[in-house]
Amino acid sequence: MYRDYKKKFQNSVIPDVKRVNLYYDILSPYSWLCFEILTRYKSKWRNMDLRLKPLSQEDVLKGAGNQLPGNVPIKMQYILQDLARLGKYHQVPFKIPADLKDVMYVKGSRPAMLFITAVDMENPEYTEELSRQLWLRVWGKDEGITTDDDISQAASKAGISKEMVVKCLNKAKEPDVSARFKVYTDEALSLGAFGTPTIVIHNSGKKEMIFGSDRLDLVANFIGETYEGPLNDLSKIKQ
Amino acid sequence: MYRDYKKKFQNSVIPDVKRVNLYYDILSPYSWLCFEILTRYKSKWRNMDLRLKPLSQEDVLKGAGNQLPGNVPIKMQYILQDLARLGKYHQVPFKIPADLKDVMYVKGSRPAMLFITAVDMENPEYTEELSRQLWLRVWGKDEGITTDDDISQAASKAGISKEMVVKCLNKAKEPDVSARFKVYTDEALSLGAFGTPTIVIHNSGKKEMIFGSDRLDLVANFIGETYEGPLNDLSKIKQ
Numbered sequence: 349m350y351r352d353y354k355k356k357f358q359n360s361v362i363p364d365v366k367r368v369n370l371y372y373d374i375l376s377p378y379s380w381l382c383f384e385i386l387t388r389y390k391s392k393w394r395n396m397d398l399r400l401k402p403l404s405q406e407d408v409l410k411g412a413g414n415q416l417p418g419n420v421p422i423k424m425q426y427i428l429q430d431l432a433r434l435g436k437y438h439q440v441p442f443k444i445p446a447d448l449k450d451v452m453y454v455k456g457s458r459p460a461m462l463f464i465t466a467v468d469m470e471n472p473e474y475t476e477e478l479s480r481q482l483w484l485r486v487w488g489k490d491e492g493i494t495t496d497d498d499i500s501q502a503a504s505k506a507g508i509s510k511e512m513v514v515k516c517l518n519k520a521k522e523p524d525v526s527a528r529f530k531v532y533t534d535e536a537l538s539l540g541a542f543g544t545p546t547i548v549i550h551n552s553g554k555k556e557m558i559f560g561s562d563r564l565d566l567v568a569n570f571i572g573e574t575y576e577g578p579l580n581d582l583s584k585i586k587q
Numbered sequence: 588m589y590r591d592y593k594k595k596f597q598n599s600v601i602p603d604v605k606r607v608n609l610y611y612d613i614l615s616p617y618s619w620l621c622f623e624i625l626t627r628y629k630s631k632w633r634n635m636d637l638r639l640k641p642l643s644q645e646d647v648l649k650g651a652g653n654q655l656p657g658n659v660p661i662k663m664q665y666i667l668q669d670l671a672r673l674g675k676y677h678q679v680p681f682k683i684p685a686d687l688k689d690v691m692y693v694k695g696s697r698p699a700m701l702f703i704t705a706v707d708m709e710n711p712e713y714t715e716e717l718s719r720q721l722w723l724r725v726w727g728k729d730e731g732i733t734t735d736d737d738i739s740q741a742a743s744k745a746g747i748s749k750e751m752v753v754k755c756l757n758k759a760k761e762p763d764v765s766a767r768f769k770v771y772t773d774e775a776l777s778l779g780a781f782g783t784p785t786i787v788i789h790n791s792g793k794k795e796m797i798f799g800s801d802r803l804d805l806v807a808n809f810i811g812e813t814y815e816g817p818l819n820d821l822s823k824i825k826q
Contacts, residue, residue, distance in 0.1 A: 426796070
């Protein structure tokens with residue numbers, strides 16, 4: 349028996365699957381970048397069991413005593429340039445919102461994130477594409493993500509039925525959705541998060557927390573895979 | 588003639604050399620990481636003409652209205668963990684100074700950086716190895732970099748003669764060295780720098796400013812080369 353087993357696998361590598369949690373908020377453009385790259389690698393990195401963890405960036409920042417880099421104008425200018433370059437290189441079609449402060453500090457992403465959470469609890473197979481469609485609105489087309497209509501349009505593009513949209517818009521207002529949203533936020537904070545994206549790699553009981561979209565070679569290294577750059581051919585963005 | 592020229596080069600790629608300036612301060616551990624990786628790639632990326640630009644991180648931060656991340660304790664904790672992991676992955680032997688605040692905020696790196704500048708003006712062939720030896724002291728062994736004796740020891744390990752050490756220790760106190768140090772600092776600030784390392788790629792009259800050690804794939808892309816990870820085999824650190 350064992351010999352048969354060995355024979356069967358001797359020329360193939362048995363994946364050593366590790367859970368990789370991506371904590372994100374669609375208000376964060378670097379989270380979008382990270383999300384697109386990791387979802388492209390899903391089919392390539394057999395060792396990665398990618399789990400999406402929608403949370404509140406605002407609450408993570410508050411909880412960690414951190415803030416967005418908006419208070420250093422020169423840094424903010426750089427970030428916009430950095431996003432444009434990284435977007436071009438990774439084919440993530442960033443378009444900076446005309447009224448960035450309003451989008452980031454006034455409107456926020458709470459209704460959209462609660463809706464993603466509701467969908468994730470009801471029909472998690474839509475979480476990825478729904479998140480992508482909401483990102484495409486706010487960081488790709490400078491469109492709203494706060495009204496029921498905004499959210500419904502993104503949901504419809506993600507293939508979610510009208511009935512499910514109505515159900516999840518209602519569910520998003522229920523305490524169990526807020527509670528799950530808070531659980532993910534607190535989970536990230538307890539792991540040392542101070543912003544998004546935060547990636548947590550689970551490996552033999554050990555948890556490695558990585559901040560940002562610029563350590564994916566290190567993520568690869570931790571799970572025994574190789575980072576090969578943007579993989580633009582595997583882009584899932586269809587505009 | 589032209590045919591001969593074409594024949595000679597038909598099977599080789601003529602490098603399209605681009606100047607890549609690395610602005611750094613040995614007080615910055617991420618600058619060390621960036622410096623080690625880029626100096627490893629010097630022999631591999633024929634398109635890169637790497638120039639070392641020692642400057643004052645303190646003055647860049649001040650000039651840009653920025654500060655070190657020490658004021659967010661959770662972020663600082665992460666940075667120490669991040670350095671340990673990145674150091675291991677890239678074989679850069681980071682050792683966090685026991686009294687980090689004293690090293691960063693009190694002692695600083697000014698005498699060492701002025702000495703590097705003096706050496707760079709007199710004998711630039713030693714700039715790279717001298718910088719490495721000073722980094723090895725402060726970020727690799729938790730040794731001082733402020734006294735003449737500290738600096739002389741690093742210089743000696745970099746192969747600089749006793750006579751030249753004395754000459755450059757004196758020169759480092761002269762106004763022309765302070766002036767060149769300020770020129771590089773102002774140059775970085777004028778290009779939008781707000782910390783170190785700052786990389787500036789010169790390409791057909793256009794200048795691309797990149798902050799941090801985590802965009803080297805983008806640097807490669809800008810100069811028409813490929814980033815292949817840490818290249819640990821090419822490490823120049825001999826302890």
